[in-house]
Amino acid sequence: MSVDPTSPVVPLASYPPAPPDEYRSRAPEFYGFVSWTSTTLLFVFFLLWALLPDEFIVWIGVEWYPSREWALLLPAYSIVLVLLTYFVYFSMAIARTPSFSDISSFVDSRAHLPASGAPNPYLKYANPDAIPELYDIPIGIVNRVMYGPQNRTKGTGSIKEE
Incomplete structure (x- = not known):
């Protein structure tokens, strides 16, 4: 039984829709395989360079290779770089977060608000059965x-007792 992607049986369709099988490229599979094999080979060469004695590396025919201290420095620098990246992104997120008193904390640039000079458009929908136009409601x-x-006393910020 063939089911339409947006039928009542399957109400959610994938977005973007998948292209037909005959038009799909297999390039991502090849790129993934090449990156996996090259990463594995580089790691094996790194381990051989870091663990084999100098005599064996020279016997293989390698005349020059970096100092062995880089076998410790590269992973250490990599870890510091990753931690620094997390720290920088976390700091940027904190720096760009508006304060709680800022109006942009709960209203963004894409809010669909009614015109400012017009009368309050929400008052005409006081009837509970009415369906209003689509607007973002002001806070x-x-x-x-x-x-x-507003039952607050001026200056104290506490609610009045009635």
Whole structure:
């Protein structure tokens, strides 16, 4: 039984849709194989260079090779580089995060808000059966609906006792 990718039986279709089999390239398989084999060969050469004695390497016919101290320095520098990368990205994320009092904490540049000069478009939808236009609701209205009218005393920040 053939099922349409967006039928009620399978409501979610993959995006982007997969191309037909006859048009798929096998290049990623070859690139993956070449990168895997070259990485493995480089690692084997690194281990041989780091562990074999000098006499054996010269006997093989290798006249010049880097100093053995690089066998320790390269992994150590690599670990430091990875840790430094994590630290830099974490620091950049903290530096770019807006403060809690900034309006950009909860409203972004893609918000679809009503025009500022127009009357409040939400008041005409006070009927619970009404379906409003699609807008992002401003945070002030959300707070009024969620927490009721402003019952805060001035200056103290605490809620008035009634």
